[in-house]
Amino acid sequence: MPKLYLIPNTLGEQEDPSLSMGSEVKDALAGLSHFAVENLKQARRYLVRWGLRERIDQSEFIIHNKKTEIESLIEAESVFKSGNSIGMISDAGCPGIADPGNKLVQLAHRLNVEVVPLSGPSSIFLALMASGMNGQAFAFSGYLPREQDQRISAIRDLEKRSKTEGSCQIFMETPYRNMAMLEDLLKYLSPSCKLCTATNLRTADELVISRNVAEWKSSKKPDLNKKPTIFLIQA
Amino acid sequence: MPKLYLIPNTLGEQEDPSLSMGSEVKDALAGLSHFAVENLKQARRYLVRWGLRERIDQSEFIIHNKKTEIESLIEAESVFKSGNSIGMISDAGCPGIADPGNKLVQLAHRLNVEVVPLSGPSSIFLALMASGMNGQAFAFSGYLPREQDQRISAIRDLEKRSKTEGSCQIFMETPYRNMAMLEDLLKYLSPSCKLCTATNLRTADELVISRNVAEWKSSKKPDLNKKPTIFLIQA
Numbered sequence: 001m002p003k004l005y006l007i008p009n010t011l012g013e014q015e016d017p018s019l020s021m022g023s024e025v026k027d028a029l030a031g032l033s034h035f036a037v038e039n040l041k042q043a044r045r046y047l048v049r050w051g052l053r054e055r056i057d058q059s060e061f062i063i064h065n066k067k068t069e070i071e072s073l074i075e076a077e078s079v080f081k082s083g084n085s086i087g088m089i090s091d092a093g094c095p096g097i098a099d100p101g102n103k104l105v106q107l108a109h110r111l112n113v114e115v116v117p118l119s120g121p122s123s124i125f126l127a128l129m130a131s132g133m134n135g136q137a138f139a140f141s142g143y144l145p146r147e148q149d150q151r152i153s154a155i156r157d158l159e160k161r162s163k164t165e166g167s168c169q170i171f172m173e174t175p176y177r178n179m180a181m182l183e184d185l186l187k188y189l190s191p192s193c194k195l196c197t198a199t200n201l202r203t204a205d206e207l208v209i210s211r212n213v214a215e216w217k218s219s220k221k222p223d224l225n226k227k228p229t230i231f232l233i234q235a
Numbered sequence: 236m237p238k239l240y241l242i243p244n245t246l247g248e249q250e251d252p253s254l255s256m257g258s259e260v261k262d263a264l265a266g267l268s269h270f271a272v273e274n275l276k277q278a279r280r281y282l283v284r285w286g287l288r289e290r291i292d293q294s295e296f297i298i299h300n301k302k303t304e305i306e307s308l309i310e311a312e313s314v315f316k317s318g319n320s321i322g323m324i325s326d327a328g329c330p331g332i333a334d335p336g337n338k339l340v341q342l343a344h345r346l347n348v349e350v351v352p353l354s355g356p357s358s359i360f361l362a363l364m365a366s367g368m369n370g371q372a373f374a375f376s377g378y379l380p381r382e383q384d385q386r387i388s389a390i391r392d393l394e395k396r397s398k399t400e401g402s403c404q405i406f407m408e409t410p411y412r413n414m415a416m417l418e419d420l421l422k423y424l425s426p427s428c429k430l431c432t433a434t435n436l437r438t439a440d441e442l443v444i445s446r447n448v449a450e451w452k453s454s455k456k457p458d459l460n461k462k463p464t465i466f467l468i469q470a
Contacts (some may be wrong), residue, residue: 006364020354022255050288097363097370109445116441119255119356119365128332129241129352132340135332137373139402157333167374210344 008120127198133168163235243355362433
């Protein structure tokens with residue numbers, strides 16, 4: 001019976017994947033001959049990093065991202081129907097979490113193909129653990145709006161929601177706008193609101209700062225420019 | 236400099252931890268002599284499962300759960316102040332996510348102790364990946380209220396929130412009440428609402444079902460009684 005394996009990737013391209021993922025990930029990759037990948041080059045490099053260079057020539061790759069979604073679903077359907085399993089590999093982190101992939105999972109459910117999620121790094125979860133915020137109630141909203149007015153109202157809404165629900169609110173920013181986001185957060189959140197930045201997770205420069213806005217304002221700001229960062233707030 | 240390592244555990248007690256976690260977890264455990272654990276017996280067994288039986292007699296254990304929180308924080312503070320690192324081990328899954336632990340992380344931030352989160356299994360994330368629902372916007376609410384009226388209104392609220400935000404709503408139930416929860420969900424959600432149950436994740440009996448409520452109603456119900464299950468809905 002064909003299966004769909006959901007295969008995580010490291011957060012940084014430099015990392016040895018066996019540091020943060022168990023042997024089942026390598027075993028799954030080694031046993032598959034069909035992969036759905038965001039980017040062919042990245043996926044090839046990932047197989048090499050697992051010591052599985054031979055898989056590259058022995059496998060078929062379906063490019064599966066926002067642009068190719070429909071074609072890739074037709075291709076995947078015919079792979080499943082011919083009885084073959086597919087491994088969906090993320091470019092970084094977990095497939096389908098702040099990443100494309102859920103359409104292919106939906107297809108698998110529709111075809112009664114078993115879906116097998118494998119454990120691996122997720123910047124969202126690592127940030128939540130490291131923040132000390134509420135892991136019993138939390139929400140992830142992806143990117144906030146770009147437009148200034150809408151962004152300010154989104155920031156205020158998240159703080160309000162956090163207060164009402166007691167929940168931790170998690171979001172991201174395009175790395176080159178991180179410093180502008182940090183400034184807006186310090187400007188528009190209440191002084192007592194807690195703010196955590198989790199930057200460059202899983203690299204030698206990993207930096208997690210978690211304090212309230214008043215403390216943030218009286219401390220030296222970290223340089224988050226162009227460094228992948230997860231933002232978390234709790235009112 | 237002391238550090239606080241956040242150390243995940245397998246979801247099932249039978250599993251070889253090296254299947255789902257990377258070598259950095261074993262390395263961290265092997266290098267530590269102070270642990271904050273929910274349950275001493277479980278933590279000992281976990282070290283044995285990693286092949287680290289010798290750590291048991293060579294280490295000090297702080298019991299850190301809801302009941303012991305204040306004492307354990309005082310104890311942890313003195314460990315950090317004497318320059319030692321602590322590994323916080325979850326009983327299952329990731330420390331601080333649907334699990335105690337965030338107070339100890341807050342203490343570390345207050346003392347400027349570096350917090351190092353390690354990757355491992357989380358039933359919430361595995362369920363979200365496997366559901367095919369929206370991993371770009373999602374929320375976890377823990378347990379819904381027990382009382383019937385409140386529970387029904389919570390179910391309706393979650394569906395409404397999912398519709399407004401386009402988000403996936405994730406929650407849990409005490410395993411012996413899973414079937415009652417499933418009945419309530421099928422009764423009070425709209426026929427077009429998607430419902431996913433992710434049961435016994437990371438065991439041989441892993442079962443993920445993802446379909447809309449109308450399809451659920453016309454299919455044979457799975458037996459979820461006393462089986463750890465994550466529920467996910469998307470309107």
